[in-house]
Amino acid sequence: MYRTLFPRDVFAELDRLQSQLQTAFDISPSIRGLARGGFPALNVGSTSKSVEVYAFAPGLDPSQLDVQLEKGVLTIAGERQPTASGKDGDATIHIDERFSGRFRRVISLPDDVDPNGVTALYRNGLLHISVRRHEASQPRRISIQ
Amino acid sequence: MNDQTIRTRSSDSANPQPALMPPVNVVEDAQGITLFADLPGVSKDSLHLNVETDVVTIEGQIDLEVPEGLEVTHAEVSMPSFRRVFTLSKELDAEKISAELKDGVLKLRIPKAEHAQPRRIPVDAG
Numbered sequence: 001m002y003r004t005l006f007p008r009d010v011f012a013e014l015d016r017l018q019s020q021l022q023t024a025f026d027i028s029p030s031i032r033g034l035a036r037g038g039f040p041a042l043n044v045g046s047t048s049k050s051v052e053v054y055a056f057a058p059g060l061d062p063s064q065l066d067v068q069l070e071k072g073v074l075t076i077a078g079e080r081q082p083t084a085s086g087k088d089g090d091a092t093i094h095i096d097e098r099f100s101g102r103f104r105r106v107i108s109l110p111d112d113v114d115p116n117g118v119t120a121l122y123r124n125g126l127l128h129i130s131v132r133r134h135e136a137s138q139p140r141r142i143s144i145q
Numbered sequence: 146m147n148d149q150t151i152r153t154r155s156s157d158s159a160n161p162q163p164a165l166m167p168p169v170n171v172v173e174d175a176q177g178i179t180l181f182a183d184l185p186g187v188s189k190d191s192l193h194l195n196v197e198t199d200v201v202t203i204e205g206q207i208d209l210e211v212p213e214g215l216e217v218t219h220a221e222v223s224m225p226s227f228r229r230v231f232t233l234s235k236e237l238d239a240e241k242i243s244a245e246l247k248d249g250v251l252k253l254r255i256p257k258a259e260h261a262q263p264r265r266i267p268v269d270a271g
Contacts, residue, residue: 056185058249097168125185125249
């Protein structure tokens with residue numbers, strides 16, 4: 001009589017649901033931690049003229065930031081100092097969520113980027129890197145004679 | 146002091162618009178509490194701090210310089226604003242909060258009310 005309540009194998013169904021969730025949120029662990037959610041968080045976009053990288057890296061000294069572009073691979077590295085835990089020794093830490101320590105993030109850029117056309121701007125804790133793309137690969141309107 | 150000194154509110158019913166929750170550090174010493182919040186991309190003008198009796202609300206919009214025709218290929222920061230709400234305990238003086246924003250890090254200093262600050266009680270030898 002219970003058979004009618006479980007028309008299909010309920011455990012097979014749960015398995016299927018779980019694997020669906022894993023693909024949807026990509027929570028398979030990598031050896032260097034989660035692929036997403038590293039520091040700094042990155043947003044990447046592109047236009048026909050440039051590739052724009054936004055690194056959300058608050059509280060850094062821009063002179064300590066190391067940004068390199070080598071063979072189409074962009075590396076953002078640096079170190080964030082931990083928050084000073086008060087002047088006197090009796091400070092209590094209630095919440096400690098902010099990242100501290102060394103970090104390195106690597107992005108591979110499209111093949112057509114121009115290594116001589118890179119600008120980087122650090123403002124309000126946001127690092128904006130703009131990489132120009134080669135003119136040859138930019139869309140061009142061909143005039144018909 | 147106990148864990149209830151600053152309580153995080155998970156939801157704010159008055160403000161249903163979704164926003165990112167900034168990571169914070171909260172450090173307490175004898176004179177008060179210091180809160181650090183990561184708000185990258187938030188300028189002084191787009192930061193809104195609101196103190197209402199014992200509730201502190203931190204809100205900020207991210208200012209992005211986006212060129213025309215940008216096509217986003219990868220986004221880890223998926224929302225344009227931050228928000229987090231804290232409830233202060235009674236011994237904190239909400240009227241004397243000072244705030245400082247530098248390189249996307251907000252530093253809030255909330256001093257303890259005078260009657261709540263530690264005092265050394267002199268003992269008379271009788």
